[in-house]
Amino acid sequence: MMDKMVIKIMGLLLTGNRITESSGEFESLTGFIQPANELAKVKNQSLLTMLPILRKVPGCNLKNLYDALKAGKIDLRHCFLNGTEQSMRGLVFMLRSLRVTMEMEGGESWIDDDFIMGVVMDLIPAAIVPLQNTISVLFLVLVHNPAVQDKIREHLTSLNADVTIDDIQKLPYIEACILELKRFHTPLPVSARHCNRSGDAIIEDYNIPKNTEIFSNLFGIHHDERFFNDPWSFKPERFIAEDGSRVGPEHPVMKNMVVTGVGPRRCLGSTFSEKVIFLVVAMLMKNFRLCPNRQQELPLCDPRKFTSGIVTKSPDFTCVFQPYML
Numbered sequence: 001m002m003d004k005m006v007i008k009i010m011g012l013l014l015t016g017n018r019i020t021e022s023s024g025e026f027e028s029l030t031g032f033i034q035p036a037n038e039l040a041k042v043k044n045q046s047l048l049t050m051l052p053i054l055r056k057v058p059g060c061n062l063k064n065l066y067d068a069l070k071a072g073k074i075d076l077r078h079c080f081l082n083g084t085e086q087s088m089r090g091l092v093f094m095l096r097s098l099r100v101t102m103e104m105e106g107g108e109s110w111i112d113d114d115f116i117m118g119v120v121m122d123l124i125p126a127a128i129v130p131l132q133n134t135i136s137v138l139f140l141v142l143v144h145n146p147a148v149q150d151k152i153r154e155h156l157t158s159l160n161a162d163v164t165i166d167d168i169q170k171l172p173y174i175e176a177c178i179l180e181l182k183r184f185h186t187p188l189p190v191s192a193r194h195c196n197r198s199g200d201a202i203i204e205d206y207n208i209p210k211n212t213e214i215f216s217n218l219f220g221i222h223h224d225e226r227f228f229n230d231p232w233s234f235k236p237e238r239f240i241a242e243d244g245s246r247v248g249p250e251h252p253v254m255k256n257m258v259v260t261g262v263g264p265r266r267c268l269g270s271t272f273s274e275k276v277i278f279l280v281v282a283m284l285m286k287n288f289r290l291c292p293n294r295q296q297e298l299p300l301c302d303p304r305k306f307t308s309g310i311v312t313k314s315p316d317f318t319c320v321f322q323p324y325m326l
């Protein structure tokens with residue numbers, strides 16, 4: 001259910017229109033993300049690094065995945081470049097408009113259809129997979145913490161109006177829950193590759209020679225007792241100041257938050273994902289109480305037990321949505 005919801009959000013971002021499960025856009029996003037996800041698994045990446053020929057061996061699963069990805073790319077192009085020709089909203093339209101403006105101002109534009117497809121294909125896995133997994137961990141955290149659900153509801157009642165995307169700042173406890181969710185889970189445990197191409201760098205006592213590849217251990221930072229007290233517990237309160245507001249950017253807990261990386265290569269969907277998660281939490285808690293499914297054992301809510309990979313995944317579980325009226 002969550003996976004489908006996030007695919008629809010991605011469709012909205014790209015086309016500016018709501019997409020339904022029976023639409024070509026939905027099918028095309030799903031058809032691309034499935035093989036892309038499988039190929040990104042550490043096991044498959046390691047195999048392909050050692051034996052790249054496997055992508056061409058008939059009958060081999062890796063070849064099937066490559067073929068599916070190739071077909072997915074063609075379908076995406078068809079749907080998002082040809083299909084959104086008339087749409088006046090969304091990222092694809094925005095890039096096309098930019099191309100027209102550049103051409104009008106100074107001749108040729110480097111934003112051709114291949115460039116737009118590159119952006120679309122980069123964004124799909126970068127956005128869909130971490131968001132899907134974050135929302136799944138959010139549900140697990142809420143089922144395990146009914147007191148947090150009650151407190152979120154208490155804060156929502158204080159609004160006395162329908163929640164909108166801009167209300168996040170008025171609801172510091174919910175903002176704190178989202179920050180704590182991101183810290184606790186750390187969807188991408190390791191940053192992307194960074195490299196000091198311009199020269200040697202000295203950081204504190206470390207000398208980092210030019211061209212060293214660096215991957216930051218984001219999960220390690222978020223679960224280090226030197227930076228976060230009692231790091232394996234889910235405690236939104238660590239982000240709340242004494243006066244009930246959200247702690248400021250200079251507070252040590254905020255300075256040590258690196259969930260979406262830091263610097264110029266920082267995640268560009270950081271604010272977008274925060275707003276999506278905020279709306280999911282608010283809408284969900286306004287209408288439902290999340291309870292464990294008594295027919296099934298509820299997995300532990302411990303990120304050390306989650307499945308590691310490029311994006312950390314919680315175990316599969318089911319829960320009950322009990323209707324609730326604020």
Ligand code: HEM
Pocket residue numbers: 122123126127128130131134186187188190191192193259260261262264265266267268269270272273
């Ligand atoms: C909970 C959700 C998300 C998390 C935890 C997350 C986390 C990250 C992290 C850790 C990086 C690497 C940053 C670095 O190495 O310094 C990254 C990069 C990136 N993210 Fe996200 N991300 C999320 C959602 C999104 C969304 C929704 C989008 C797009 C709408 C997106 C687009 C990107 C892109 C394009 C990059 C590569 C930036 C670059 O290499 O210059 N992400 N993300």
